Amino acid sequence: MLFLIYTTTAIYGAEEQATTGARTxxxxxxxxxxxxxxxxxxxxxxxxxxLARYAVGxxxxxxxxxxxxxxSYLSAVLPTSEKMALGIDxxxxxxxxxxxxxSRSSFNFAYSYAPLSQLSLGANLKYFTWSIxxxxxxxxxxxxxxxxxxxxxxxxxxxxxxxxxxDFIGFGSGEGLSYGTWIRHDSDVSEKIFPTxxxxxxxxxxxxxxxxxxxxxxxxxxxxxxxxxxxFAIRAGIQKDLYTSEPPTYSIGGSVKYRWMDFxxxxxxxxxxxxxxxxxxxxxxDFRKLPVxxxxxxxxxLYPVLRRYYATSNRDLEKETLDSATPLVITDADREYYYPLxxxxxxxxxxxxNESNKEITVHxxxxxxxxxxxNGTEVASVIEMQPLERASVPIQQLVLTPKALRLSxxxxxxxxxxxxxxxxxxxxxxxxxxxxxxxxxxxLDDVAKLACFISSESSVADSAIGxxxxxxxxxxxxxxxxxxxxxxxxxxxxxxNVLHGVSYARDPNIPRQRGTIDEIKYPHEMxxxxxxxxxxxxxxxxxxxxxxxxxxxxxxxxSVGIKTALIQLPSHVLMAFDLGNISVKQAQEIxxxxxxxxxxxxxxxxxxxxxxxxxxFAAAWQEGCRxxxxxxxxxxxxxxxxxxxxxGSFTGEPIQYVVPKDLTKERIDADLATPxxxxxxxxxxxxxxxxx
Numbered sequence: 001m002l003f004l005i006y007t008t009t010a011i012y013g014a015e016e017q018a019t020t021g022a023r024t025x026x027x028x029x030x031x032x033x034x035x036x037x038x039x040x041x042x043x044x045x046x047x048x049x050x051l052a053r054y055a056v057g058x059x060x061x062x063x064x065x066x067x068x069x070x071x072s073y074l075s076a077v078l079p080t081s082e083k084m085a086l087g088i089d090x091x092x093x094x095x096x097x098x099x100x101x102x103s104r105s106s107f108n109f110a111y112s113y114a115p116l117s118q119l120s121l122g123a124n125l126k127y128f129t130w131s132i133x134x135x136x137x138x139x140x141x142x143x144x145x146x147x148x149x150x151x152x153x154x155x156x157x158x159x160x161x162x163x164x165x166x167d168f169i170g171f172g173s174g175e176g177l178s179y180g181t182w183i184r185h186d187s188d189v190s191e192k193i194f195p196t197x198x199x200x201x202x203x204x205x206x207x208x209x210x211x212x213x214x215x216x217x218x219x220x221x222x223x224x225x226x227x228x229x230x231x232f233a234i235r236a237g238i239q240k241d242l243y244t245s246e247p248p249t250y251s252i253g254g255s256v257k258y259r260w261m262d263f264x265x266x267x268x269x270x271x272x273x274x275x276x277x278x279x280x281x282x283x284x285x286d287f288r289k290l291p292v293x294x295x296x297x298x299x300x301x302l303y304p305v306l307r308r309y310y311a312t313s314n315r316d317l318e319k320e321t322l323d324s325a326t327p328l329v330i331t332d333a334d335r336e337y338y339y340p341l342x343x344x345x346x347x348x349x350x351x352x353x354n355e356s357n358k359e360i361t362v363h364x365x366x367x368x369x370x371x372x373x374x375n376g377t378e379v380a381s382v383i384e385m386q387p388l389e390r391a392s393v394p395i396q397q398l399v400l401t402p403k404a405l406r407l408s409x410x411x412x413x414x415x416x417x418x419x420x421x422x423x424x425x426x427x428x429x430x431x432x433x434x435x436x437x438x439x440x441x442x443x444l445d446d447v448a449k450l451a452c453f454i455s456s457e458s459s460v461a462d463s464a465i466g467x468x469x470x471x472x473x474x475x476x477x478x479x480x481x482x483x484x485x486x487x488x489x490x491x492x493x494x495x496x497n498v499l500h501g502v503s504y505a506r507d508p509n510i511p512r513q514r515g516t517i518d519e520i521k522y523p524h525e526m527x528x529x530x531x532x533x534x535x536x537x538x539x540x541x542x543x544x545x546x547x548x549x550x551x552x553x554x555x556x557x558x559s560v561g562i563k564t565a566l567i568q569l570p571s572h573v574l575m576a577f578d579l580g581n582i583s584v585k586q587a588q589e590i591x592x593x594x595x596x597x598x599x600x601x602x603x604x605x606x607x608x609x610x611x612x613x614x615x616x617f618a619a620a621w622q623e624g625c626r627x628x629x630x631x632x633x634x635x636x637x638x639x640x641x642x643x644x645x646x647x648g649s650f651t652g653e654p655i656q657y658v659v660p661k662d663l664t665k666e667r668i669d670a671d672l673a674t675p676x677x678x679x680x681x682x683x684x685x686x687x688x689x690x691x692x
Contacts, residue, residue, distance in 0.1 A: 019043070020073045020091055022059055022280035026253020026266035027223025028237020030213040032162035032201025035152055038075040038282060041087035041110045044162050044201070045122030046150035048085035048112035051077055053289070059264075059280035070094065073280075082425065083114045102132040108148075117374065118155060124148035128183055128193075144183030145171035146194065157369035162201035167194040208414045208431055218242060231257045235266070247271035253278075260285045290421050291356035292385055294430040296339045297417045299348035299395070301435040303442055304404040305452040308646025310347060310397065317344060317394035319383055322351075325390075339392075347379070347395040348434075350417060354385035361385070361422040364393065368415040371404045371436065376418065405649055407438045439650070440519045447568035450547060451641030453520050454564075455555040455648045464524035464652030469559050472498055475659045485681060486580040488562050489606070495556045496608070496617040497667040498659060499530065521548040523555040524652025546573045549610035554638055555648065565600050565635040567607065567628070574624055576605040576635060592683050595625055600635045618671040 019029035021039030031039060035047025038055040059073040075089035087110035094103035105128070112122035126146040132139045149165045167181040170192070181194040199217040206212070209228070215221040223237035233255040240248040253266035262282040269275045302310070330338055339351055354360055362383050365376035379395040413436050420427040442449050455465050473480070476494055483490035526548060550573050554564040557577050567574040579597065582604045587597065597604040607624030608617075671677055 020059070020089075021057065021075075022253060022264035022266040022278040023225075023233075023235065023255065023282075025268055025278050026235035026237060026251055026264070027213060027225055028221045028239045028249075028251055030201065030215040030221040030223035030237060030239075032150075032164050032199055032215045033152075033160045033203035034201070034211065034213050035150075035160075035162055038077050038087070038089075040122075041075050041077065041089040041108055041124070042091070044150040044152060044164050045087060045108075045110040045112050045124050045148065046120045046152035046162065048077055048087050048110060048122060049079065049083055049114040049120050050152070051085065052079060052082070053284050054078060055282060055284050057280060057282045059278060061276055061278055085112050086110065087112070100132075100134055104128070104130045112150075118153060120152045122150045122152075124150075126181065128181070130183065140185060140187075142183040142185045142191075144181060144193070146181030158205050160203040162203070164199040164201070166197045166199060168196055208433065233257075290360070290362070290419060290426040290428045291354065292360055292362055292419055292421075292428060293353045293355055294417065294419055294428050295351040295353055295390075296335075297348065297350050297430050297432040298339055298341055299415070299432055299434040300341065300346065301437060302347070302398075302400075303437045304400060304407055304439050305442055305649070306449065306645060307400045307405060307649075309452075309644065311399045313397040314346075314394075317396055319394075320392045322390045322392060345394055347398050349395065350380070350393045350419075350430075351391075352383075352385060352393060352419065353390040354388060357387045359384065359386055362419050363422055364395075365418045365420060366395070366398060366415055367418065368400075368413055368436075371400055371413060373399070373401065379417075382422065404436060405439050407436060409438050410441070411436050411438075437517070440521070442518055442520055444516060444518050444547070447566045447573060448636040448641035449645050450520070450551055450554075450566055450573070451638050451645050451647060453522055453551045453555075453648045454638055454642075455523055455559060456642065457559050457561055464527055464654055465555055465559050467654035468527055468657050469556065471657045471659050475661050476664075479665075485684065486582070488578060488580040491560055492557060492562060492577055492606070492608075493617040493668060493671060494664070495560075496553065496613065496620065497664045497671070499552070499556075499613050500660070500663065500667055518547055520551060522648065522650050522652070523552045524650065526552045527657070528652070528655070530657075546611050549613065550575045551648075553608065553610045558638060563637060563639060565605060565637045566641060567633050567635050569627065569631070569633075572627070574607055574627060575610060576600060576607040576624070579604045579606055590683065593679070595629075596621075596680050598625075598628055598633065598635070600637065605635070616667055616671050616674075618674040618676045622676050 019025050019031065020042050021031075021037070023037060024031040024039045024043060027034070031043040033044075035044040036050055038051075038057040040047035040051070055075075055077040057073070057075045059071075061071045070093075072092045073089065075087070077085060077087045079085040087108070089108045089110075090105065092103060092105045095101070107127045109125045109127075110122060112120060114120035124147060126148065128144045128146070129142070131141040146167050147169045149168050151163045152160060153162075154160045168179070169177050170180050170182040171177065178192075179196045180192045182190055182192050184190050197217060199215060201213065201215040203211065203213040209226060211225040213223045219239050219241045221237065221239040223235065225233055225235045227233050235251075235253040235255075237251045238248050239251075249271060250269045251266055253264065255262050255264040257263075260283060262284065264278075264280040264282065266278040267275060268278065339349070341349055350364060352362075362385060363378060364380040364383065366372060366379045367376045377397075377399040379398055380393050381396075383391075383393055385391065412433060414431065414433050417430045417432060418427050419430075442452065444450070455463070472495065480487065480490060480494070550566065554566070554575050557564050563578040565576045567576060576598060578600070584599050584602055584604055587594070587604045592604070596606070598607050599605070606621060607628055609620045609623035609627060612620035612623055672681075
């Protein structure tokens with residue numbers, strides 16, 4: 001019997017100092033950095049504001065030590081605002097049989113506040129009671145007060161750091177406030193039962209369904225939690241005393257979730273005591289919770305180069321009211337049928353259901369750590385949901401941060417959709433994962449998207465392209481001024497021949513199919529490789545497919561004020577440039593052969609096959625016209641494409657280029673001597689009469 005009395009005292013102290021909650025115990029007690037459920041009241045009160053919900057938890061140990069010692073635990077969390085929360089809990093450890101009746105209880109009253117979105121602080125005021133009776137007669141009682149102080153800091157969406165000063169200041173020592181927790185016995189004797197302990201915790205979530213945590217106190221505690229789906233969790237943990245040779249304590253656990261209820265279980269295996277089972281029930285609800293259910297969220301893989309396009313609000317996309325019946329549980333194969341993404345939904349779509357009998361207006365925000373503003377980006381606004389209405393809502397816009405444009409490789413991202421009541425504070429969240437492509441990738445279902453890689457005249461100052469153009473102008477300004485042909489034509493021929501040496505690599509994605517993803521080189525990258533080739537550095541071989549060469553040539557022409565256009569063929573991309581404000585009517589009046597040009601916006605434009613750079617300008621021009629024979633083309637001017645998709649964001653640092661003047665002049669002379677060029681130039685009257 002004396003042994004049981006001693007064990008009661010020892011176990012009470014260990015429980016008080018260690019862990020409560022089946023989830024916490026299942027994770028080896030490593031919870032200071034996690035602190036995201038009702039157990040945070042005792043483990044680290046700084047985590048309470050992050051719950052954003054009302055929570056009640058109850059736990060008991062049905063397999064009590066020696067079948068007589070049992071623990072009971074009750075906790076509750078009450079959020080009072082988005083930044084503030086209150087909490088209370090009660091822990092009792094006791095033994096009761098025919099002779100001995102011993103009980104120790106503690107109450108925690110917690111307050112927590114989050115002054116910053118990444119930082120929250122919390123404190124506990126603790127009250128202890130203890131009593132023991134033998135054969136129905138009291139053998140002693142005691143009460144006392146203590147405090148805990150906690151901090152939780154989240155520097156990144158995947159990391160959290162926690163600090164807990166446990167038993168920081170106590171009352172009842174007889175000498176005012178003192179470090180540690182004190183109790184006063186009914187004999188008026190004061191005793192420090194717990195000294196102040198400083199504890200540290202860290203939590204890391206590498207992906208949404210894994211959680212890894214570690215606490216450092218007088219022991220090392222490690223834990224992990226895996227969620228195979230939204231309704232199940234599996235946990236494991238280990239803890240080892242750092243100051244004794246005692247073997248480690250192991251634990252395993254899990255939970256089953258149904259709507260707002262969590263059933264938790266943990267199995268603790270101490271090295272010297274019998275195994276113990278902890279069973280708990282958590283109830284999570286929120287009277288402030290938005291009565292609009294998020295059924296599903298689908299977001300396409302996104303391309304940072306389309307940042308401007310995503311940020312432009314598409315108000316033409318509207319909410320669609322659906323059948324009121326919510327689909328049953330569906331497989332991935334059925335997902336496309338129940339939750340389809342139409343071609344117009346270039347970003348994504350969200351399926352909602354108003355579960356209330358009143359009209360609700362909501363707006364929707366998207367949170368992507370590092371890649372949108374930390375306060376989220378609004379993706380849909382003023383969505384009016386009628387009573388019991390089920391609807392799908394398009395994501396109308398998305399504002400990515402500049403950091404997304406610096407991605408050098410594809411990156412899966414875990415985002416969160418938040419549906420918020422307009423004019424209120426109620427909201428719901430929904431996790432979603434999608435792929436963010438690198439800054440060279442694009443899905444060319446619309447040839448106009450190539451404009452995202454083409455630099456404009458206004459953007460090339462102090463850039464690689466600007467330096468290249470300046471070098472060409474300095475070298476050939478005399479020839480440009482004296483050319484007896486439209487200036488646009490001569491400059492286009494000059495720039496084309498300066499690029500001599502750029503070789504063509506067949507696009508592996510040709511013939512293109514819907515959904516094909518291309519890797520596009522930026523113009524400054526092509527020019528840098530070209531410089532290496534002109535300087536005789538054979539290790540820098542220059543190559544590109546039709547997309548790359550088109551982007552490069554369009555950027556050069558646009559940089560000198562020559563308008564360009566993009567032309568999509570079934571298995572190829574061409575470009576064209578403005579001959580110089582020569583209208584089709586003028587061209588017909590002078591009997592200019594119509595097989596030399598194509599009509600774009602009522603003007604005569606010259607089509608060019610950019611992959612013919614090694615064959616010369618005349619050959620590229622002739623091939624461009626041949627490719628368009630008997631073909632109904634749709635030419636998209638780069639100017640219009642910029643308006644829709646945005647212009648190239650990466651222009652490169654200015655460098656010194658080697659411009660091969662003699663070789664370029666030889667190639668221009670060769671072009672002018674071709675029958676194609678001679679016939680065209682002979683058909684031209686005085687150049688000045690052609691320009692409006």
